[in-house]
Structure formats: structure tokens, C-alpha cells
Amino acid sequence: MSLSDDSxxxxxxxxxxxxIAAVREDAAIAKAEGFPPKLISxxxxxxxxxxxYVRNQRAKAELAxxxxxxxxxxxxxxxxxxxxxxxxxxxxxxxxxxxxxxxVPAHIPIKTLQAAVHPLKDVEGMHPASIGNIVYNQxxxxxxxxxxxxxxxKETGLDLRGLEVVIVGHSEIVGKxxxxxxxxxGATVTVCHHMxxxxxxxxxxxxxxxxxxxxxxxxxxxxxxxxxxxxxIGINSEIGPxxxxxxxxDVDTDSVRHVASWITPVPGGVGPITVAILLRxxxxxxxxxxALYEATYGTADRLAAE
Ligand SMILES: Nc1nc(=O)c2c([nH]1)NC[C@@H]1CN(c3ccc(C(=O)N[C@@H](CCC(=O)O)C(=O)O)cc3)C=[N+]21
Numbered sequence: 014m015s016l017s018d019d020s021x022x023x024x025x026x027x028x029x030x031x032x033i034a035a036v037r038e039d040a041a042i043a044k045a046e047g048f049p050p051k052l053i054s055x056x057x058x059x060x061x062x063x064x065x066y067v068r069n070q071r072a073k074a075e076l077a078x079x080x081x082x083x084x085x086x087x088x089x090x091x092x093x094x095x096x097x098x099x100x101x102x103x104x105x106x107x108x109x110x111x112x113x114x115x116x117v118p119a120h121i122p123i124k125t126l127q128a129a130v131h132p133l134k135d136v137e138g139m140h141p142a143s144i145g146n147i148v149y150n151q152x153x154x155x156x157x158x159x160x161x162x163x164x165x166x167k168e169t170g171l172d173l174r175g176l177e178v179v180i181v182g183h184s185e186i187v188g189k190x191x192x193x194x195x196x197x198x199g200a201t202v203t204v205c206h207h208m209x210x211x212x213x214x215x216x217x218x219x220x221x222x223x224x225x226x227x228x229x230x231x232x233x234x235x236x237x238x239x240x241x242x243x244x245x246i247g248i249n250s251e252i253g254p255x256x257x258x259x260x261x262x263d264v265d266t267d268s269v270r271h272v273a274s275w276i277t278p279v280p281g282g283v284g285p286i287t288v289a290i291l292l293r294x295x296x297x298x299x300x301x302x303x304a305l306y307e308a309t310y311g312t313a314d315r316l317a318a319e
Contacts, residue, residue, distance in 0.1 A: 021270055023165050023242070023277045025285040032164075032289035033077050039296045040078040043303075050109045050299050051080035052136065052292070053102055057095065057121060058088030062248055063114040069288045070112075077292050079109075088118045095121065096129045103131040109302065110136030110295040115186065133302050136294040139186065147190060150197045154297050158225075159190035161286035162244050163198075166221055169242050169275050174199035179219035181205045181212055181232070181263075187225040187246055212236070224263040234268035242275040246283050 040050050052074055054067055067083060074081035086095065102108045111130045117123050127139040135143045138156045147155055155163075166173070178195050182188040183206040192202045200221075205212045216222055216236040224232050225246035237243060247263030262279030270276050277283055 019270075021273065021275055023168055023244070023275045023282060025161070025165060025277070025282045028164055028168060029073075029285035029289040032286070032293055033073055036077045036079070036289070036292045036296055043296070043299055044078065048299060048303055049080060049107075050078075050295050051082065051107055052110045052112065052295050053108055054081070054083045055086070055095075055099070055111065055113045056083065057086045057090060057114075057117045060114075060116060061250065063116075066288070067114060069285070070291060073288045074292060079292055079295055090121075092121050092125060095126060099126065099129040103129075103134060108134065109299045110134050112137050112291065113139075133305065134298060136291060136298050137186075138190070138294065144185075144190065147193045147197070152194060152197055154294055155194055155290075156186050156190045157287045157290040157294065158187050158246060158283065159194060160290045160294075161283050162187070162191055162223055162225075162246055163194045164286055164290070165244055165277055165283060166195075166223075166242060169221075171221065171242060176200045177203075177218055177220045178223070179203045179205060179215050179221075180223040180225075181216065182223075182225035182246075184225060188223070191223055191225075226263055228263055229261045230263075230265040232264040232269060234265070234272045237269050237272045239272050240274045241272075243269055243273045243277065244283065245277045245279050247279065248284070 043050055054070060056063055056067060071081050099111065102111050111134050113126050115123060117126065128141055130140055132140045132142040138144065138154045143154055173195065178200045180188050180191050180202065183204050188204060192204050195202050203215050205215050209215065213236045216232065217238055219238060219241055221242045222237060223244045223246060227247055227249060229249045229251055243264055245262035245264040249261050250258055251261055253259040260280050266276060
């Protein structure tokens with residue numbers, strides 16, 4: 014059976030298309046009402062993984078009818094200069110959302126930057142206030158990759174209440190937010206990381222296994238419970254047998270697919286949904302901004318107010 018017609022593969026494309034179609038309708042209405050959505054991407058220095066992401070952001074934003082603007086800064090910029098640029102974007106009423114692409118150079122404290130983005134414009138959900146809302150079960154503006162991973166799990170139709178979930182990787186942007194999102198949905202969550210004694214022993218208990226560590230083929234067939242759902246969030250570049258560079262996840266898909274009931278391909282799994290969620294988050298941010306605007310000026314019509 015080929016990869017494309019095997020129902021065990023949880024593909025991101027159809028889910029992403031569904032989300033983008035809904036965003037497109039929302040964006041058209043908002044635009045007609047005088048609130049065109051606009052997303053700003055901030056990149057500092059050069060990173061391949063970021064290039065792929067930003068390229069897809071631009072393409073899908075265009076498809077959805079969201080203005081997209083990339084601001085590139087040299088790796089030599091200071092944290093203060095970046096913060097000033099972010100404050101400028103916060104104050105600009107035409108800007109709906111700001112995403113700071115990670116990683117940034119080592120001399121820039123990423124947390125300070127994330128906290129500089131106004132919470133109403135924080136389309137990545139990485140401001141401390143946004144992350145905090147997830148602890149309070151307010152889930153509509155979650156970090157994009159984490160939300161995308163959960164969205165794919167939901168495609169299986171598995172009941173999340175009481176589901177045994179194991180997450181390998183505890184990053185602020187992926188592993189930790191996935192844990193909170195799934196706890197909110199009623200799952201029983203175990204988080205493994207580099208100090209975990211036996212990742213395999215935990216992983217084998219999982220009905221749903223999420224992996225986000227950045228190590229090709231870390232998860233092998235003997236670490237997976239038969240019938241489990243495996244969500245592979247890794248993006249690793251390596252040289253294939255043909256000498257060409259290729260992208261692989263953290264799961265040894267060739268062996269694991271014979272054990273798991275569902276498995277996400279890389280590429281073509283979580284990635285496309287991540288981009289779609291970023292656009293959906295931009296519309297969530299816009300509606301919050303509009304609610305504030307209307308509460309302040311007493312009208313939904315910005316053009317009339319100006
Ligand atoms: N603040 C921040 N948030 C992120 O979420 C973030 C980041 N920084 N830095 C870089 C990584 C990487 N990342 C990707 C998302 C989607 C694809 C994607 O669309 N992948 C396609 C590949 C398409 C192609 O190869 O053209 C796929 O998996 O099918 C790739 C990479 C998000 N990241």
C-alpha cells in the first residue's frame with residue numbers, strides 16, 4: 014500500500030485546507046467591515062527551518078486573504094532595537110498579529126521579546142499572559158505547533174477523556190503547551206524529557222504518543238503500543254541514501270507504521286496545520302481587538318469613526 018492511500022497516515026493537508034477556508038471567509042467579512050487582518054513575521058538572522066515556515070506563511074496568508082509582511086533583521090541587532098521595533102508594531106493599528114520566528118541569536122533573550130508583543134497581538138500564544146490562559150482552560154489562542162498537533166490527534170476520533178497520552182519533549186513552545194491543552198480535554202498526560210529514566214517504558218503505555226525533540230528515528234517500533242496514535246512533530250534535515258538533503262521527523266516511520274494505528278507523516282503532517290492555526294489565531298486576535306475597539310468607541314465601524 015502506498016503512503017498516500019494508507020488510512021493509518023494522519024495527513025495534515027485536508028485539515029489545514031478546512032481551517033484556511035474558514036479563515037478566508039472570516040477575513041473577507043472583517044475586511045469588508047473595515048478591519049483587514051495583517052500579520053507581521055519577525056526573523057532575526059538566517060535559519061533554514063524558519064525559511065520553510067515563513068515561505069508557507071506567506072503563501073497561505075495570501076490564500077486566506079490576510080496581509081503578510083516579513084521584517085528581517087540582521088543577527089547583529091541588539092535586543093533593545095528589536096524591542097523598539099516590536100513596540101512600534103504594537104502601536105500600529107493596522108497590524109493585527111506579530112510572530113517572532115525562533116530561534117533568535119543567542120545574545121537576544123527570546124522571553125523578553127515574546128513578552129514585548131502586546132497580548133492582543135500575540136498570535137503565537139507565547140506571551141506569559143497567553144500561555145497562562147491555557148492553564149485556565151482558555152484554549153482559543155494556543156501556540157500554533159501545539160494546537161496543530163492536538164488538532165491531528167482529534168482527527169483519529171479517539172475520545173480524549175481519560176486517554177493515556179505521553180509527550181516526549183518538554184519545550185515551552187511544543188511539549189509543555191500540548192500537555193496543558195490535553196489536560197484541558199481530559200487526557201491523562203505524562204511528559205518525558207532528557208532526564209526521564211526510561212522514555213521507552215513510558216512511551217509503550219501511550220494510547221497517543223507525541224514526539225518533539227529533534228532526533229531522527231528516536232522512536233522505534235518497540236517503543237510504541239500496538240494500536241496507538243503517533244504524532245511526529247520533529248523536523249530534521251539529513252542527507253538521504255541518494256545523497257540529497259531530506260526532512261525527517263523524530264519517529265522511525267518505516268517500522269512504527271506497522272505497530273501504530275495512526276501515524277503522522279513528515280513532511281505533510283503537523284507542519285501544514287501549524288501554518289493554518291497561525292492564520293486562525295490572527296483572526297482570533299482581530300476579533301479580540303475589535304471587541305475592545307467597539308467597547309471603547311461604541312461602534313463596529315472603524316471607517317465611520319475615523
Ligand atoms: N516562533 C516560532 N514558531 C514556530 O512554530 C516555528 C518557529 N518559530 N521556527 C521554526 C519552526 C519550524 N516550523 C515549521 C512549521 C511548518 C512547516 C511546514 O509547513 N512544513 C511542511 C513542509 C512544506 C515544505 O517543505 O515546503 C510540511 O511539514 O509538510 C515547517 C516548519 C515552525 N516553527
